[in-house]
Amino acid sequence: MDKLTLEEHIESEIAFAAELSKAGDNTAAFHHLERAHVLGQASTYFHTRVHWLMLKHGIRIGDRREIAGQLLRIAGAATKTPLGVYPLGNTGGANVSPIKPMPVADDLAEMLREARR
Numbered sequence: 001m002d003k004l005t006l007e008e009h010i011e012s013e014i015a016f017a018a019e020l021s022k023a024g025d026n027t028a029a030f031h032h033l034e035r036a037h038v039l040g041q042a043s044t045y046f047h048t049r050v051h052w053l054m055l056k057h058g059i060r061i062g063d064r065r066e067i068a069g070q071l072l073r074i075a076g077a078a079t080k081t082p083l084g085v086y087p088l089g090n091t092g093g094a095n096v097s098p099i100k101p102m103p104v105a106d107d108l109a110e111m112l113r114e115a116r117r
Contacts, residue, residue, distance in 0.1 A: 006115035010040045014053065026061050030093065033057060037092035038108050047077040047086065054092060069094025 004012070013036035020029035033054050040046025051073045058066030076098060080086060089102035096102070104112065 003114060004111075006039060006111060007046075009111050010036050010046050010050075013039065014050070017053065017057075021057065021060070026057070030054070030057055034091035034093060035105070035108060038089055038104060039111060041081070041086045041088070041090070042084075044078065044081040047081045048074060050092060051077050058094070063094075066094045069098075073098055 013032045017029045017032035017036065020026075020032065033050060036046070037050045037054070040050050051070050055067060055070035055074065058064075058070055073092065073094075077086070087099050087101040089104040090096060090098070090100055091102060
């Protein structure tokens with residue numbers, strides 16, 4: 001069986017989030033957006049896209065803190081990621097500091113290692 005590319009893993013996490021959101025499981029949906037964020041941080045496109053999806057999530061659930069946090073993070077992702085400035089492992093939600101590096105889950109770390117090979 002072929003291994004998935006990093007981009008395919010990110011898209012898969014985004015798709016899981018969309019399915020869970022549609023089913024009304026907002027907590028699980030956001031968890032998959034966080035996973036997509038960790039995987040996509042090094043890509044300006046994916047980093048910014050995931051923050052956009054987190055913003056939409058915040059709007060959907062009426063979370064003003066998440067909305068404000070994601071507006072800040074979208075600007076940061078779009079301008080800092082091209083320079084290689086992002087906190088590794090950070091899950092991207094407004095519930096964590098936007099500059100705090102965080103541990104990477106084992107399965108995500110393996111996906112990132114595979115992508116570097």
